[in-house]
Amino acid sequence: MDENNKKIGRNKKDSNDDMINLVDNLNRQDDVKYNRRSFLKATVGASVTLGLATLPFSIKAMMDDGAKDVNRVEIAKLSDVPKGESFKFGYPTEDDMALLVHTKNGQLKAYNSKCTHLSCPVFYESTKDVLLCPCHKGYFNVSTGHPMAGPPQRELPLIELEVIDDVIYAVGRKIRHG
Incomplete structure (x- = not known):
């Protein structure tokens, strides 16, 4: 080739x-x-x-059906917390301060009372119908626990309630985000 x-x-x-x-x-x-x-x-x-x-x-x-051990704690009698007033209690332990609010329109709401900003105590301001953190002027909606003004960005942990025979019980806690 x-x-x-x-x-x-x-x-x-x-x-x-x-x-x-x-x-x-x-x-x-x-x-x-x-x-x-x-x-x-x-x-x-x-x-x-x-x-x-x-x-x-x-x-x-x-x-998992969601059924957990019920951590039922008696808070107060419904007749002892008039509308427009609040009541302090400990939940889920005595050291975890919480706040029960009987709103002016008759709703019962409970939240852990540590501000989600810097853990200052939160109080019920009945004249404005809001939850107030006096440390940095943080305001939370009393119906939802969501922040309305001030530095807090997260809502307060919700405490679930039950009323049985005029007695208010705390039965659970929800830590929500969003």
């Missing part, structure tokens, strides 16, 4: 320029080991593995 009729291999050009024959400088083993498809397979495999590892916890959370 003469030089003009020599057979050119697959993916090869009749040139010695490295930029034209780029396939020659690839190592097949490195190409298989470090390509995008292998990376994506490893990523998907790791995601599936982590998902399966958390599956038992997800199933337990779905099967």
Whole structure:
């Protein structure tokens, strides 16, 4: 065979320029080991593995009916807290100060009475029907516990109430965000 009729291999050009024959400088083993498809397979495999590892916890959370031990604490008699007044008590422990408010329109609301800004005590201001933190003039809505003015950004933890035979009980606490 003469030089003009020599057979050119697959993916090869009749040139010695490295930029034209780029396939020659690839190592097949490195190409298989470090390509995008292998990376994506490893990523998907790791995601599936982590998902399966958390599956038992997800199933337990779905099967939990939400029934917890009721931490029922007697606060006061309804007749002892007139409309437009408040009552201090401890919940869930005696050291966690809380505030029961019997609003002017007859609602019963209770919140932990530590301001969510710097933990100063919160008081019921009956003339304005708001909860007030006097340290930095923080105001909270008495119906929802959400901040209305001042530096507090988070709402007060809500204490769930029950009234049975003229007795007010604290039965749970919700720490809400949003």
